[in-house]
Amino acid sequence: MAYDLDLRDVKGVGPVTAEKLKNAGITSVEMLAVTPIRTLVEIAGLTEDKATDVVRAARELVQIKFMKASEFLEKRKEVGFLTTGCRSLDELLMGGIETQAITELVGEYGVGKTQLCHQLCVTVQMSKDKKGLGGSALYIDTEGTFRPERMLQIAERFGLDGNKVLDNVIYARAYNSDHQVLIVEEASNIIKENNVKLIVIDSLISHFRGEYLGRETLALRQQRLNKHIHQLLRLADVYNLAVVATNQVLANPEAFFGNPQKPAGGNILAHGSTYRIWLRKGKENKRIAKIFDSPKHPEAETVFQVTDKGVVEAED
Numbered sequence: 001m002a003y004d005l006d007l008r009d010v011k012g013v014g015p016v017t018a019e020k021l022k023n024a025g026i027t028s029v030e031m032l033a034v035t036p037i038r039t040l041v042e043i044a045g046l047t048e049d050k051a052t053d054v055v056r057a058a059r060e061l062v063q064i065k066f067m068k069a070s071e072f073l074e075k076r077k078e079v080g081f082l083t084t085g086c087r088s089l090d091e092l093l094m095g096g097i098e099t100q101a102i103t104e105l106v107g108e109y110g111v112g113k114t115q116l117c118h119q120l121c122v123t124v125q126m127s128k129d130k131k132g133l134g135g136s137a138l139y140i141d142t143e144g145t146f147r148p149e150r151m152l153q154i155a156e157r158f159g160l161d162g163n164k165v166l167d168n169v170i171y172a173r174a175y176n177s178d179h180q181v182l183i184v185e186e187a188s189n190i191i192k193e194n195n196v197k198l199i200v201i202d203s204l205i206s207h208f209r210g211e212y213l214g215r216e217t218l219a220l221r222q223q224r225l226n227k228h229i230h231q232l233l234r235l236a237d238v239y240n241l242a243v244v245a246t247n248q249v250l251a252n253p254e255a256f257f258g259n260p261q262k263p264a265g266g267n268i269l270a271h272g273s274t275y276r277i278w279l280r281k282g283k284e285n286k287r288i289a290k291i292f293d294s295p296k297h298p299e300a301e302t303v304f305q306v307t308d309k310g311v312v313e314a315e316d
């Protein structure tokens with residue numbers, strides 16, 4: 001991708017518009033080309049006409065157009081695979097966590113979602129021949145459960161220098177859903193400057209659930225969540241990075257025979273996540289991971305464990 005293009009290279013973008021776009025977190029021509037016009041109007045404060053013009057010009061510049069399936073396949077070839085550091089999970093995922101996608105980890109408390117997020121912040125830093133992505137991580141923490149000391153333990157297992165590993169994890173604590181959205185909106189610069197290849201959001205949904213109580217606010221919550229998820233997807237696409245988001249489970253009162261639990265976030269999240277992994281507790285401290293509703297994976301399960309060294313394969 002052409003990162004040497006500047007916003008000012010887009011026809012119709014002068015210094016004032018460029019400033020507005022940058023303030024709204026749209027810092028590259030690629031981002032501009034895939035931002036909805038409504039967002040430009042609402043967030044960057046452009047008029048509808050101006051927004052339409054500059055998006056069209058940006059698209060021409062980066063040549064977003066119809067593509068043949070063969071060209072699409074070429075784009076798919078750029079997709080990177082990030083090892084989880086656990087062979088059984090990598091196999092379940094057919095190679096690892098994909099870039100250009102959102103992978104959702106859903107499951108009950110204490111099942112290991114946060115642990116896996118910490119581990120991915122370490123493995124993403126390994127080189128491609130070691131199945132990392134050779135980049136850094138951006139960790140957005142909504143629950144206050146980020147623990148760098150845990151990363152040090154995990155780094156040691158992979159034979160990495162702990163202090164260097166911590167220097168390549170950028171941490172942001174999101175205090176409410178507005179703040180969470182804002183962090184993502186402003187992430188472009190950080191991503192480019194630090195070669196971020198993984199964005200973790202732990203958890204994606206808790207602030208939204210906590211703030212929008214009651215039936216009458218549900219539609220608004222889902223609308224805002226939808227926008228947030230699409231912003232994440234755009235970052236994943238434009239910067240060829242992986243997004244990993246955690247989610248909680250809810251009691252599913254409709255299930256008489258089936259699963260008594262379901263992921264929070266409803267259809268918006270079900271459609272927004274590219275891949276969904278369901279984690280649950282098994283016997284003897286084992287953990288079971290299942291991939292479901294995937295566009296490319298057969299529904300399958302595997303077993304793993306959380307130990308002092310991080311997420312590892314289950315011992316028989």
Ligand SMILES: Nc1ncnc2c1ncn2[C@@H]1O[C@H](COP(=O)(O)OP(=O)(O)OP(=O)(O)O)[C@@H](O)[C@H]1O
Nearest residue numbers: 107108109110111112113114115116306307308309
């Ligand atoms: N140092 C460690 N050594 C061994 N196991 C650990 C260690 N730290 C955490 N764990 C295990 O990880 C589990 C917690 O997992 P984690 O915090 O990832 O859960 P979670 O899925 O994020 O839950 P929540 O929904 O509450 O955020 C604990 O039950 C514990 O068994």
Ligand SMILES: [Mg+2]
Nearest residue numbers: 113114145202
């Ligand atoms: Mg957690």
